[in-house]
Amino acid sequence: MVWVRVSKSDSFLLFMFLFALPLRCLQATQESPHIYTREEVRSHSSPETRIWVTLGCEVFDVTEFVDLHPGGPSKLMLAAGGPLEPFWALYAVHNQPHVREMLAQYKIGELSPEDKAPSTLKTSDPYIDDPVRHPALKVNSQRPFNAEPPPELLTENYITPNPIFFTRNHLPVPNLDPETYRLHVVGPPGGQSLCLSLDDLYKFPKHEITVTLQCAGNRRSEMTQFKEVRGLEWNIGAISTARWAGARLCDVLAKAGHQLCETEAHVCFEGLDSDPTGTAYGASIPLARAMDPEAEVLLAYEMNGQPLPRDHGFPVRVVVPGVVGARHVKWLGKVSVEPEESYSHWQRRDYKGFSPSVDWDTVDFDSAPSIQELPVQSAITEPKDGETVQSGEVTIKGYAWSGGGRAVVRVDVSLDGGLTWHVAELDGEEQRPRKAWAWRLWQLQAPVPAGRKELNIVCKAVDDSYNVQPDTVAPIWNLRGVLSNAWHHVHVHVAP
């Protein structure tokens, strides 16, 4: 069994999460504590109702502590009404004795024993077997599961922790056995096909890269504000970054006997997720990209040093750096080289951009190319829309990314809706030329102009082809609400 690969630091967290915390229940005081249900705890999630959280079987009222939280009140509020464990698992700094001691002051009781059992399962539900998700995720759709991290966690780390990496599923999550899993790679005409086990995939040279994935529908909710579209209401979080490892697709294709010929050929991927009629998720990318070692397309089996989580394609998914998330097919079952792009619905009848003049009566899906590389993008993650900031100085944070390996070279930030601009500081790793697959986080400390009661904060990024984001969303509006990359606005109040 080689497929479970857990790093030392992660295994410590996993240990704390799975074993260490429940142990505390056995060590609870002998005094008879107040007993609460999970539902009671859930109803205490705002300053008005007071703010309760749980850790193991213990219940805490942290209302008075929220403003003292070293990571900021907004981070602690993510756990309001629920368990701390999923958040502490992300932030190892909490696993220290003095943190436990601080928390102990706020204990008000314990959870009822029956509240630790899993909820009842409905066996007729095709999503019954979907994995348990992190409570911080903002759910846009439960079935299929689609969810994004909240802005205040999104840019907390350059590498997005696996549990809060945005999830875009089209179908129920398959439950695959790594022992019997096989990847079918169709050979060229007259050649032999490959049938690869996970162990076979591990024998290819292991390639590791940091890649940002973005859904074509990221920031769709801003398009909807202009005019209705069909699609999930993504905020700014349908984007995340991970360190991926796996076999290079070009190595696997070469092993199967494929060569690059000057054609329109595509490499088609089929997932092992399927709808009730048996239709699997599918998508494709040009053969030229697949065969180019510099394009670094992966058949990934690791995400941030772990086996892929089930929501992210366990045991194998495609990672196509610089390309829209829809082509990064998860639970990969089959790879083939075809004369044209995939006939999948998601390749030919979705994930395409149209003029604002096109509606559902006039749309001709064949008239637009399927989205591959994405345009330049950026968004503000801090402060939040509607927040009140202190006068004096404001700190603004966000992310910026561009498709096709184009590096972000500058982020401009405005406090006055775009009349005047500041240049933000770019954090994180310098990027390789033509292979800038990952986002840049950025921040700006700017003086709040005296006497201002409100700020209309705007950001816009520039990539190394000097492409920029459009000023407004209406002229890029399209009926599916994809490719929403106009300037991002956040309106805040200034404390008097």
Next chain:
Amino acid sequence: MVWVRVSKSDSFLLFMFLFALPLRCLQATQESPHIYTREEVRSHSSPETRIWVTLGCEVFDVTEFVDLHPGGPSKLMLAAGGPLEPFWALYAVHNQPHVREMLAQYKIGELSPEDKAPSTLKTSDPYIDDPVRHPALKVNSQRPFNAEPPPELLTENYITPNPIFFTRNHLPVPNLDPETYRLHVVGPPGGQSLCLSLDDLYKFPKHEITVTLQCAGNRRSEMTQFKEVRGLEWNIGAISTARWAGARLCDVLAKAGHQLCETEAHVCFEGLDSDPTGTAYGASIPLARAMDPEAEVLLAYEMNGQPLPRDHGFPVRVVVPGVVGARHVKWLGKVSVEPEESYSHWQRRDYKGFSPSVDWDTVDFDSAPSIQELPVQSAITEPKDGETVQSGEVTIKGYAWSGGGRAVVRVDVSLDGGLTWHVAELDGEEQRPRKAWAWRLWQLQAPVPAGRKELNIVCKAVDDSYNVQPDTVAPIWNLRGVLSNAWHHVHVHVAP
């Protein structure tokens, strides 16, 4: 002598231009004609002064013919007050007997004999030896020569005729002898350098591609309208398309012993044009692009089937598909591979983009990358700003292009300043994936909304990475006035 290569159709035009027309002077009628000087002819260039043109030694008043001109009045007006020959050389359709007969009706006299002599030369002028240029070019700077074709000629042909291809010179044009010309290609450390004659270059496989060149300053005049910048006042014509042929740079570098290594290395180019201190024009591109056969970087010796014109780098220039014009070094003298990009002024202290907040007091040229690939671009060439169009239907034409081989997939056109949009029809060649080096011409026939007295016509293009043009110019304004690619506007009146 292999370097003069003139195609059959071109040689016919050349013959007509150089020999056939002057012969007509000898055949002029025996009646004593009115004699006019060139200066007198030049003063007749508008309907108010009447419109005169010359052909050979004959002078014509074509005022009454202008509105009857089959190619449209604006095309004929380009020749108003001057000779027809340079325009007829572009449009072979004029070289027919019935055209001559039609013109003969408008003859009013002949040119004075002394007016055929070339103008006096000033020998102290470093630009003394610059070539004669086509009179249709709109000159932005005479010394060094910088000029663009007028909008109404720009998209008349998919391939821009050599005489009206936009010209961007930084220095006087060198006058090079193709017999003694040598290209110096520096070898790798410890290796041998090459010293290539034109005949040596011809021995490499000849590679031919259609490539659009664009100056980083194209459309700068629109930026200037918002706020002053330093630079030439280019309108929308600092862009043109030609069929280029030459040796691939990767073949020449390989012959010199260079290999692609994973570094920041650049290939540096030096021109044979130089300023009075002996400093030559120089620029560089990343080695990775230079060595990539798919990037098709050329050492070009042919432009549209002809040896390069002197203004375009005779006998050899670099052509870097998808990359800003400034890197297509003309009159190429030296190629070397260096650990970093060129130290040339034009690489490090010019041709870079900055935030609108940066001025000449705060600019740090090292903080921005040198422009290589250009962003998506489009402009309207017909109708012209301020023109009056007929009610009923309006025809709108223009060009669209993007850098980095990204194909233009759509052009949206608005008649109401961007509130509603039409999709234009794309003309010209379908483009190869990842190698869309040339522009798409486009047009739209649209009904003029009833009762409208004015139209605010706008265009914006989308490339296959779904990058779009920004709405307005102010937020992309920069102190050098480069990268001006906001929506293009043309205001016209509607005839009552």
